[in-house]
Amino acid sequence: MIGCELTWADSAGIIVETEAYAAIGDEAAHTFLRPSARRFVAERPAGSLYVYLNYGMHWLLNFLVSGTGARGFVLVRALQPTKGIDLMRTRRGLSAERSLCSGPGKLTQALAIDGSVHGKDVFALPYARLNATLCAAAVETDLRVGITKSAELEWRFLLKGSPYLSIPKKETRPRAS
DNA sequence: GATGCGATTCAC
C-alpha cells in the first residue's frame, strides 16, 4: 500500500508509512486479546475499515487485508498530503505541511476520519478512494513503533527518503572507530 | 464496579 493515494472526500495523501498486524500469532495486534477484533476479521471482507480510539483521544485507521492464507490489519501511519492541504491545516490547527499527516493520529484528524466509519468497506464508500500512484516505490522496513509485545518483527513499511514519515527509519549506522 | 493499559500527540 506504500505509494498508494488515499482520497477521503475533500482531501487526499500518498501513503508513505504503514504497519502490519497479523490476525494470528501477533501479540501486538488487537486480535490477540480482543474477541471483538477476532470477530471483525472473521465476519468482514478485506477492505473493511478498522478504526479505533487510541489513548482515549486519537482515531487510528486500519484496513482489513487478506493475504495468501493470512489475514490482518494495515495501520496507516503517515501520508504525504496531496489534496485539500489548507483544509488539513484548519483541522490540525497548524500550517507546516510536514506535520499535517506525519503520524497515525495526525492523519485521521487531517482527513476528518473518526469512529463513524468503523466497519465500513472502503471500496463501498463514495467519498473514499485508494489508487496506486507510484509504480516502483522504494520500500524500507523497520521495527514497529510503540510496540512492547512481538516487538522484534520488522513490520513497519516506509517510503524510502520520504520527509513525511512519523519517525525516520532507525539507521544501523556503522560504528565510529 | 474498579483497575490497568495502551498501534499517540503536544506542551512544558
Added chain:
DNA sequence: TGAATCGCATCA
C-alpha cells in the same frame, strides 16, 4: 517528561 482521556479486558 508528563498529561490528556476512553474503550476493552480482567478481576473482585
